[in-house]
Amino acid sequence: MKALLIIDMQQGSFTPMFLRYNAEAVIEKINKLTEEFREAWMPVIFIQHDGSAQGEFRPFTQEWELLPELVRMPNDIIIGKTANDAFYETSLDSILKEHDVDELVITGCATDFCVDATVKGALSRDYQITVIKDGHTTANRPHITGLLAVDYFNMLWENMVPTRGQIKVESCREFLAENFSRVS
Numbered sequence: 001m002k003a004l005l006i007i008d009m010q011q012g013s014f015t016p017m018f019l020r021y022n023a024e025a026v027i028e029k030i031n032k033l034t035e036e037f038r039e040a041w042m043p044v045i046f047i048q049h050d051g052s053a054q055g056e057f058r059p060f061t062q063e064w065e066l067l068p069e070l071v072r073m074p075n076d077i078i079i080g081k082t083a084n085d086a087f088y089e090t091s092l093d094s095i096l097k098e099h100d101v102d103e104l105v106i107t108g109c110a111t112d113f114c115v116d117a118t119v120k121g122a123l124s125r126d127y128q129i130t131v132i133k134d135g136h137t138t139a140n141r142p143h144i145t146g147l148l149a150v151d152y153f154n155m156l157w158e159n160m161v162p163t164r165g166q167i168k169v170e171s172c173r174e175f176l177a178e179n180f181s182r183v184s
Contacts, residue, residue: 002179003043003101004033007086007108007115007136009070010048012056012063020109020137021146029135029172030107031071036180038073043099045077046070047086049114084117093125103128105175107135112149119157119167126164131157133169 009030014020034044046066051057057064059080066072081090096104104127108115115136122129133154138146158169170178 001042001100002037002103002105003045003096003099004037004105005045005047005086005107005118006030006034006070007047007106007118008049009046009067009109010057010063011065011067012061013109014067018139019146020139021150022134023137026107026109026135026137027067027069029132031069032172032176033105033107033132033135034071034073034076036176037105038075040180043077043095043101044073044075045079045092045095046072047092047108047114047118048078048080050080050082053082081114084114085121086114086118087121087125096127101127103130105130105132107132109137111136111138111146111153112141113138116153116156123160123163123165123167128165129157129167130175131167131169132172132175134171 014023037044049057050059077095079090079092086092104122106119119129119131138149140146154169157167160167
């Protein structure tokens with residue numbers, strides 16, 4: 001069973017001060033993926049960062065809220081986290097086991113922090129992983145642009161030594177064509 005993870009697509013990360021590379025296209029791809037996962041009765045899991053300890057992204061504040069452009073449904077699962085890795089001291093692993101999930105499809109923000117940490121956390125737990133290479137984003141950093149960071153991490157993940165789990169990096173279009181017959 002597959003599950004779609006949508007990491008930290010929160011309002012506080014998408015402001016004029018924190019412009020994200022290709023944000024509109026990433027949101028569009030995530031919405032397409034959620035539509036297909038729901039149609040196939042596979043879990044859609046939103047991860048929300050709680051940065052209360054750092055004085056930011058406090059639960060139930062505007063910056064903590066998910067982006068309004070994301071399509072959410074009542075059956076979607078929402079998991080809070082306090083560290084970069086969505087597995088760290090959360091219910092994510094137990095929820096995945098409860099749903100017999102062995103493959104994760106990973107999207108979200110920020111490529112170089114929470115997405116990367118969660119990919120590595122999933123790999124160390126032997127999940128099969130597909131990272132949607134055009135379904136994650138980040139901001140420009142002091143020494144690298146958002147575009148270069150996305151490209152760099154896609155290359156890194158494609159070349160990681162797998163555990164018992166495997167890791168693939170595919171475009172949204174490739175993933176949908178391979179996994180959902182009604183998508184061409």
